[in-house]
Amino acid sequence: MSESVWAVLPAAGVGSRMQADRPKQYLPLNGRFLLEHTLECILTYPRIRKAVIVLSDEDPYWPQSHFADHPDVIRASGGTERCHSVLNGLCALEGIANDEDWVAVHDIARPCLRHSDLDTLLSGLGDEGAILASPTRDTMKRGVVGADGTVSIEHTVDRVQLWHALTPQVFRLGTLRAALEMALADGFEVTDEASAIEHSGGSPRLIAGRADNIKVTRPEDLALAELFLSQN
Secondary structure: OOOOEEEEEEOOOOOHHHOOOOOHHHOEEOOEEHHHHHHHHHHOOOOEEEEEEEEOOOOOOHHHOOOOOOOOEEEEEOOOOHHHHHHHHHHOOEOOEOOOOEEEEOOOOOOOOOHHHHHHHHHOOOOOOEEEEEEOOOOEEEEEEOOOOOEEEEEEEOOOOOEEEEEEEEEEHHHHHHHHHHHHHHOOOOOOHHHHHHHOOOOOEEEEOOOOOOOOOOHHHHHHHHHHHHHO
């Protein structure tokens, strides 16, 4: 694959589950902001031309980042939900990128991404794009909520066809923009970019990635991220 690749990193969330005094992307991780590890991985990957970081307009921390004035970083305004932020990030590439270029959307809170996974993902792209994913290893249960709020097992789910969706998720810029616009117009709840592509009739590929490409969501995830980064 020789076409241009751009990155979009939604980073406008507040990360309330971290119970911290600031958004999780600005928590300290090995002496740096968490988001700086993510950006370094993306910006040092030779096939990515530029990265769009989508931030809240009221973000007071970004100017303190080492990447705030980086020539290959484009800032865009965040939206109400992730899908709005990603769409804003795609629109920020107007006049710079072509609709046929590839866009890699990556969670800013996944600082442990490795270049080897990017190699695997980009080499495995189909016409409808692809996402990094991890095959489910655990026994999976479908729960049912009772009247008293307790959850009981309804049945065991066959895990053979179940995957954990990771990021990056890579699609043609024009295709992803149109899919997100369609999903929003239809009132469809988009939980990731692949959901929008699926809603528009596409079938992205699943590319097996490393399980240590974790998303920092809860306080205990920071310790794991520190461990994985120290091993990278």
